Amino acid sequence: MKQFDVILDTRKNAVRIRTSIERELLDGDLGAAVVLDFKGVRVATVSFVDECIGVFLSNHASGFYGSHPVLAVNANEDVRETIAVTLAHRKLALLHMMDPPELLGGDEILNQTLSEAWTLGRFTAGDLAGSMGLSPQAVNNRLKALVRRGALRRALVIPAGGGKEFVYAIPESKSEKRVTGGGPPLGIVSRRAARS
Numbered sequence: 001m002k003q004f005d006v007i008l009d010t011r012k013n014a015v016r017i018r019t020s021i022e023r024e025l026l027d028g029d030l031g032a033a034v035v036l037d038f039k040g041v042r043v044a045t046v047s048f049v050d051e052c053i054g055v056f057l058s059n060h061a062s063g064f065y066g067s068h069p070v071l072a073v074n075a076n077e078d079v080r081e082t083i084a085v086t087l088a089h090r091k092l093a094l095l096h097m098m099d100p101p102e103l104l105g106g107d108e109i110l111n112q113t114l115s116e117a118w119t120l121g122r123f124t125a126g127d128l129a130g131s132m133g134l135s136p137q138a139v140n141n142r143l144k145a146l147v148r149r150g151a152l153r154r155a156l157v158i159p160a161g162g163g164k165e166f167v168y169a170i171p172e173s174k175s176e177k178r179v180t181g182g183g184p185p186l187g188i189v190s191r192r193a194a195r196s
């Protein structure tokens with residue numbers, strides 16, 4: 001994002017930058033993560049975030065851009081706060097990759113769940129329910145909300161004993177050099193594998 005400016009402001013600039021991002025997305029790999037890198041950006045205004053990121057995420061939620069996960073990285077505290085407040089107003093969220101990741105625009109409950117997901121790496125709903133001391137229904141509701149907001153990816157697996165279940169993990173950007181554990185390709189990071 002710094003290539004555009006260190007101060008991201010005005011709706012006019014936001015439209016120009018969003019159009020540039022959309023153009024790159026159409027030319028990129030299907031399913032590859034869209035990574036908004038804010039390194040070097042000092043300030044982003046509410047009007048900019050609303051018109052650029054808010055509209056982009058709204059279009060993404062409607063399926064306009066396919067299945068690309070959308071991630072943010074390297075945003076300073078001020079930029080993260082502006083993004084969080086602006087997206088919360090639109091009832092949208094953006095995954096900001098840090099340790100642990102933060103769901104900008106997400107509420108405290110979803111961010112607690114995301115933090116636990118980060119700790120687990122690849123996990124099932126049962127794994128998460130056990131580690132958080134929650135009912136399976138409560139965990140499933142949280143997982144659905146995080147998947148819908150692009151903060152988690154999931155893949156269907158067939159356990160050895162039969163049946164079906166989903167395996168979840170946090171999306172990763174191609175720039176991250178972490179390894180995923182065994183199992184179905186999710187394009188997602190395994191925190192457990194990264195620590196070993």
